[in-house]
Amino acid sequence: MTAFLLLVAPSANRVYADAAPALMAAEARSLATAFIDGEVTVEATRIAGVDYLRVSADEIGPVGVRALSNLSAVHALFEAEGELLRPVAADRVDAYPSDLLTIQKYPGKTNEQLTRLLLNVTAAATSRPQRLLDGTLDVLDPMCGRGTTLNLALTYGLDVTGVDLDKRDLEAYETFLKTWLRQTRLKHTVRTSAIRTAGQHRGRRLDVEVAPSKEDFKAGRTQRLTYLGTDTTRLEGLVRSGAFDVVVTDTPYGVQHGSHGDRIARNPLELLDSALPGWVRALRTGGAVGLSYNRHVAPPHELADLLEQHGLTVVGDPADDTFRHRVDASIDRDVIVARKGSGRDVVG
Ligand SMILES: C[S@@+](CC[C@H](N)C(=O)[O-])C[C@H]1O[C@@H](n2cnc3c(N)ncnc32)[C@H](O)[C@@H]1O
Incomplete structure (x- = not known):
């Protein structure tokens, strides 16, 4: 089983600051089903007072990482290794300056x-x-x-x-x-x-x-x-x-x-x-x-x-x-x- 933790982006927008973790969890579920094979679970979690989403599946291959990297409020990606988080390079599709x-x-x-x-x-x-x-x-x-x-x-x-x-x-x-x-x-x-x-x-x-x-x-x-x-x-x-x-x-x-x-x-x-x-x-x-x-x-x-x-x-x-x-x-x-x-x- 592999687990990725997604750090939820801080937002200056009031609506998004409050709603982002729940919205991104729902969004991650729909993308995970389309882009990651087998059973996937997505849950909101807090680590050291900070909001993350935990996405777990048997295997999250490069296509899965690419899909997760392009979620609406993702700030950074980590792979869980026991208690520790290993940073994973985001694979964001950014054809032009943001x-x-x-x-x-x-x-x-x-x-x-x-x-x-x-x-x-x-x-x-x-x-x-x-x-x-x-x-x-x-x-x-x-x-x-x-x-x-x-x-x-x-x-x-x-x-x-x-x-x-x-x-x-x-x-x-x-x-x-x-x-x-x-x-x-x-x-x-x-x-x-x-x-x-x-x-x-x-x-x-x-x-x-x-x-x-x-x-x-x-x-x-x-x-x-x-x-x-x-x-x-x-x-x-x-x-x-x-x-x-x-x-x-x-x-x-x-x-x-x-x-x-x-x-x-x-x-x-x-x-x-x-x-x-x-x-x-x-x-x-x-x-x-x-x-x-x-x-x-x-x-x-x-x-x-x-x-x-x-x-x-x-x-x-x-x-x-x-x-x-x-x-x-x-x-x-x-x-x-x-x-x-x-x-x-x-x-x-
Ligand atoms: C909520 S706004 C969309 C805002 C847009 N997503 C943006 O970020 O600029 C809804 C739009 O529907 C357009 N609209 C309303 N009736 C329309 C019609 N009959 N044909 C084309 N556009 C229409 C309005 O002009 C308005 O720009």
């Missing part, structure tokens, strides 16, 4: 750690979770705001498409990304164009091609990022059917606290009902949808029923509190994952 994820600060930004958790558990629920770590997972964030998921997907070395209706979000993201790419001296191309379907103007799009090094760019080992500034409930003709492994998004919270994210949102369940046909079409069979949502405006059972009505299979029990955490008085946040067609039951 400030890509941290520089942007704005009201309504989805916490980077939650975004990572959501992408991880959603990818783990697909029939090909290894794509998360080998650079081939295709990601769609159909309500991407100013791009936290887009930046995370780039960090993971993945291709990604984002959609948002708020023009100011596309403008702000475009300005940020262009400046960051220039300052980071990464070889890249940026193209903007109008979106038209059936002769109708539908918004603007941004297409970026980038690679972590000049050599990669020259050799065509590039990543593609697309941002469609349009309505997510009308994606037909704009995204290919079956093109994505995961659809991940932080849904509007349906509360008036002045954050940019809720200015154009209607009732979140109604919005999802209109958007899901397009999202499900965009997903390949064996792919998964992962949503973070506010339980105050979208009760878990109603959301689970809605996902099932759109032909998806909810993973785990929507009533369990595995990923539930309180953000503030008006936001009781949770995560739900649902699969399209066949796959393995790995979350919850």
Whole structure:
């Protein structure tokens, strides 16, 4: 039996400081099932007053170490040797400098750690979770705001498409990304164009091609990022059917606290009902949808029923509190994952 201890990262974010150990335990369970063979146990533990997760299995090979290294709140990894901890080099997929994820600060930004958790558990629920770590997972964030998921997907070395209706979000993201790419001296191309379907103007799009090094760019080992500034409930003709492994998004919270994210949102369940046909079409069979949502405006059972009505299979029990955490008085946040067609039951 091998045991790894994961030191939970300290967080300046109040929500995460309190919730991180429990959230990362649930996240580690879903990733461990997808990436580590045989029976795995994950338990929160304290050593000398410090929070760790203990992950035990018969064998945790290199793929397991890589998966654990990329959990949302992992700070350092150790292998247990009796009472002692031997440091293990983290194998984090970091294609670009970490400030890509941290520089942007704005009201309504989805916490980077939650975004990572959501992408991880959603990818783990697909029939090909290894794509998360080998650079081939295709990601769609159909309500991407100013791009936290887009930046995370780039960090993971993945291709990604984002959609948002708020023009100011596309403008702000475009300005940020262009400046960051220039300052980071990464070889890249940026193209903007109008979106038209059936002769109708539908918004603007941004297409970026980038690679972590000049050599990669020259050799065509590039990543593609697309941002469609349009309505997510009308994606037909704009995204290919079956093109994505995961659809991940932080849904509007349906509360008036002045954050940019809720200015154009209607009732979140109604919005999802209109958007899901397009999202499900965009997903390949064996792919998964992962949503973070506010339980105050979208009760878990109603959301689970809605996902099932759109032909998806909810993973785990929507009533369990595995990923539930309180953000503030008006936001009781949770995560739900649902699969399209066949796959393995790995979350919850
Ligand atoms: C919670 S925010 C996402 C924030 C984002 N993850 C970030 O970190 O910037 C929800 C987003 O849904 C978008 N939205 C609401 N209704 C939409 C629609 N019909 N089509 C596209 N986007 C929509 C809002 O503009 C908002 O940016």
